[in-house]
Amino acid sequence: MTLRITRVEALDIRFPTSLSLDGSDAMNPDPDYSAAYVMLHTNDDRLTGHGFTFTIGRGTEICVTAIRALAPQLEGASVEELVGDLGGTSRRLIGISPFRWLGPEKGIMHLATSAVLNALWDLAGKLRGMPVWRLVAAMSPEEQVDLVDFRYLTDALTPDQALAVLRAKAPGRGERIAALEADGYRAYTTSAGWLGYDDDKVRRLCHEAVAEGFDHVKLKVGRSLEDDLRRTRIAREVIGPDRELMVDANQVWSVPEAIEWMRALAEVRPMWIEEPTSPDDILGHAAIAKAIAPIGVATGEHVQNRVVWKQLFQTDAIRFAQIDACRLASVNEVLAVQLLAERFGVPVCPHAGGVGLCELVVHLAAIDMVCVAGTTQGRVVEWVDHLHEHFAEPARVERARYRMPQAPGYAELLPASRERFTFPDGTYWREART
């Protein structure tokens, strides 16, 4: 019997995080962390591919509609054909002409494509009995190159150049896998500094972060310079001079504002300013980077696709590349960006948090370490400690280091959590309305 996808199920799942101001920042005052969630059912009851894209409440239903629009591409198809050629499958999904009109490769259509591809990667991992990071690490450099869509990249990265990078790093893979299994991957915490938290809470959480072993702490900034100075001084005082402090403005500034604000915050010596301005403003990031050095510019959670990434690298606009597991079109496009970053010498420090992003990015950071960068030096992965209890294999950070996932597949919500938080008819939301 040929293994086939029998049904694509798309769910709108929302967690009521706005109640506690977890996740509040200068642009997003009250997000309900959500997922447009996809389940690829097969004619084998034991095998279902799970994927999602991360959203923050209202509008998740639009992503769900977009996932459903992709379903005819998958329903009835052979699982082996889809996951045996994930590069071709990815290029085919991205290339559907009427959907390209709605992007191309950006916004809701790209988020939905990411969710579907994440589910296919999950299926691939389960089928081979491996977590996704191990599955990719087991591929040859040639197979890895074929995962990437080089359209629009060849002026900065050709398939031959990508192959050279991957071949150069192939010899040490085994040792690096062992190192990751033994020591994990360094994490930083954002849990201390949401914009909705008061000074005492920031101080207490910074103390806790240090006690837990974190060497990197990130705070949200951008609503009031006075508040930002007070809060970042508290953080700097608590973490001491030798740990790293990062700040994140979530796109609220114009270019001149970003430069002015960051010059004022320079006294607390931030390692990076994240999202100082519009994620579309490549030249703006480059201008900010030049003006505020040695503070580094970081961005990525809203960088829409590999074409914009290419230009951020070409213009020396960023010193840290914060790839997003659900903004980009899954492992395929993340790998493209990791390869570009390696060519341009920029460390990849994945964006995480939200719901499920930590569960996904640990795979991606491991792929970077094992296959592309060959090191974790100068790299650190975001960690936000909430909503992990809803996952079959929750992301785990111990002594400020991510532990490597072991279960076959990518990341999957527990059935009880899916049911409880499905919007608007899950039990949580029904009870909340009464």
Next chain:
Amino acid sequence: MTLRITRVEALDIRFPTSLSLDGSDAMNPDPDYSAAYVMLHTNDDRLTGHGFTFTIGRGTEICVTAIRALAPQLEGASVEELVGDLGGTSRRLIGISPFRWLGPEKGIMHLATSAVLNALWDLAGKLRGMPVWRLVAAMSPEEQVDLVDFRYLTDALTPDQALAVLRAKAPGRGERIAALEADGYRAYTTSAGWLGYDDDKVRRLCHEAVAEGFDHVKLKVGRSLEDDLRRTRIAREVIGPDRELMVDANQVWSVPEAIEWMRALAEVRPMWIEEPTSPDDILGHAAIAKAIAPIGVATGEHVQNRVVWKQLFQTDAIRFAQIDACRLASVNEVLAVQLLAERFGVPVCPHAGGVGLCELVVHLAAIDMVCVAGTTQGRVVEWVDHLHEHFAEPARVERARYRMPQAPGYAELLPASRERFTFPDGTYWREART
């Protein structure tokens, strides 16, 4: 009685253009020209705002879902408050935090926002008894500046600079309105050169274009260099040495391919190459522009927002700015781009065609002429002669010149066309399935 929006109705309307290969190009082999259509019903039965965003078939339902997601922002609101402050209304719609996550300001969410704002502009025009271009032309420079969202623009264009541009052009408005009413606005035709047409049809249509008075003819290219050379030579032969030939690749090339291909096509002396590569590749367009001069680079129908436009201007990447009435967030964001273009000395040549784009862009070209550029020199507006019969006031081109719209409002489909082509339950689609 306060005039209020009582209900937001969103429709999926699709025309079966794929049957005739009208609209076929290198990226889009068989589009069904479509509209995610919005009707803002009010408590005055005689007053309904109509708007839409243009799509090409599958996926229109996703834009419809996105329009519905915006409806709570409008339902119950005072029409005067909404249309009396269209700048504020636009900034408020664009600023909704969970929807920004799905963009920001790009893709499906931005297309839906455009549709809604187009409907609000239609409502504003009807309420004041003026076509939209006249409504804008009747505003003071200060009121016009307030329409624009300057977020992320101030490093290239400040409100004061925009005001200076508009004030400088204010004195001659009356004469320019009279000139447009008398002489119309120069059009070019794309109807001759869809990629699905054979050589004889291209030859015949080029002859017809010349006979109709067109001095500018555009052909689709990019699938086969041999075909392109043959077809563009036919066009050049028919139109003669003194008319302008433009070519359009619809994003199929990488940067090196675009340069190579256009060097080969240089012998037919194209005035511009449109969409040579990814619309996101600002630096790529700049590299192509440099390599293929004196052929100009044109782009815009997929340029997602004013932030990308800003950078296309900052890098001298384009010589023609093809703003799109439904890709950008309506009159407000188009005005921002027109002001940027004026600052950087780039002529605006609107993209049209599809369904309804000609009906919309004639307003936008007129606003540019009357209020921003103050001239039509070096400017030409796309014209594609199909689907106009579905509109209450069809776009009209006579002797290759757009006639100015006279009816109050923006653009509106006839009730019979809406009903017949609503997907999937309109009479056309029901009959097509039997």
